[in-house]
Amino acid sequence: MTRTYIRDFHGDDLDQIVRLWGQVTRENEWPIYSLAEVIASCQQDHAVVAVQGELLVGAAVGRGAHAQGWIVFFGTIDDAGSEVSSSLLHALERKMAPLGLAKLSVLIPEAEGLGAFTENGFHVHHSVRYLERAMPIQRREIDALKEVGGRILPPHLWDRVAGMTHEKTLLEERLVTPLARPELAERFGVVPPRAVMLFGPPGTGKTTFARAVASRLDWPFVELFPSRLADGGSGLAGGLRASFETIDELEHAVVFIDEVEEIASRRGGTPPSPTQGVTNELLKLVADFRDREG
Ligand SMILES: Nc1ncnc2c1ncn2[C@@H]1O[C@H](COP(=O)(O)OP(=O)(O)O)[C@@H](O)[C@H]1O
Ligand SMILES: [Mg+2]
Structure with a gap:
């Protein structure tokens, strides 16, 4: 030998x-x-x-x-x-x-x-258990996340949404579970909606719900503000497109556009409203976004 x-x-x-x-x-x-x-x-x-x-x-x-x-x-x-x-x-x-x-x-x-x-002199500890947490953000995503101002929210925000059991159950069954467990969704033929419209008067919990969904999924929360989108110099539509391109680099994200009616108004009317181009751009971006897994 x-x-x-x-x-x-x-x-x-x-x-x-x-x-x-x-x-x-x-x-x-x-x-x-x-x-x-x-x-x-x-x-x-x-x-x-x-x-x-x-x-x-x-x-x-x-x-x-x-x-x-x-x-x-x-x-x-x-x-x-x-x-x-x-x-x-x-x-x-x-x-x-x-x-x-x-x-x-x-x-x-x-x-x-x-x-x-x-x-070789190693002592065995019988009383320990090994735990690990997969980090919700990987190193390659850090720059993109920073650029769009996204962040990981604390856990349990979902549990803190009080009442609204009907809405919670609906979102849980139709959105959260299928997104969190894609293999299960596929087995049961559930196609999760990837875009959700929350509507209601101020103070009825729209932002709270969006944040709660991100927290529940352990996905980064990205909030797009009309004022910041317009900053880039290429207008609102350009700002939207650039933001979505960066978001595309993230494995997962919950993207929240607050007060969406401010940037994307109803189409039509004569003369067409000045933000009609933004509405068109947003509809295109949302459609592309739907095709993506995360
Ligand atoms: N279901 C809820 N459970 C607990 N707090 C809520 C709930 N809905 C709204 N809130 C609280 O009310 C305030 C306004 O809610 P918010 O989500 O900002 O409303 P919106 O985005 O619809 O204007 C926030 O401070 C939020 O924490
Ligand atoms: Mg709000």
Whole structure:
């Protein structure tokens, strides 16, 4: 049998790390650290590998976070043997020693054996559970969101809408649930409306409802103000078009146009009203918007 060596990670190991990650995480379908995180740590943090000849048979990848270090990936091929696991852990620990960490932590699936870890001095905490929240805004969306002045609203706004049970049930069944759970909507053949008109005298809860829907979906809330739309220099219609182009870069959004009758009035009349072009533009934009998933 070829001897196993432990050495530092090199850029050339990346292909094999990706393959190993695929093998190790297959049964554990919900890896805590994504492949992108593992690769980032291989390149920027600390990684050691076990190799037999050309073949990579194991890897241990860690990152420091102030005084605490985290192992973001640890895996060996099935027949690598427990000695390889133990040597990898030891090598990673040595590599991270200069950071002066107070402790090194690792999260592993419940079903996985603890052997190599406990043998290397890791202590098991039985009383913890792992939680995570998927961030409603991804990094690539930050600029677009800022540009249109969108934001994530606090949770529970939906629960705070008092009374109006008929309207709440209607929106819940027809809008919120189908948007929040598209796979369920598809199964039952429900096509969610993607544009909703809220109407009523001032103070009847239109803005409150729009915000509540965004909060409920955990989607960013983008409010378009007529005054700001006209600022761009290309007029209201141009401002609308530019805003919707930016909104298009967001995965999801609840776009709220308050006092819409101010910018988009009824069409027709002689002579045509000066905002007729804006109404036309808005109708076109809303139609395109409907074709989009989020
Ligand atoms: N169903 C409701 N439950 C709780 N507060 C409400 C409700 N409807 C309206 N409000 C409150 O009344 C005020 C006016 O509501 P708002 O949503 O701004 O009305 P609109 O946009 O129709 O003019 C807000 O302070 C809002 O919090
Ligand atoms: Mg309002």
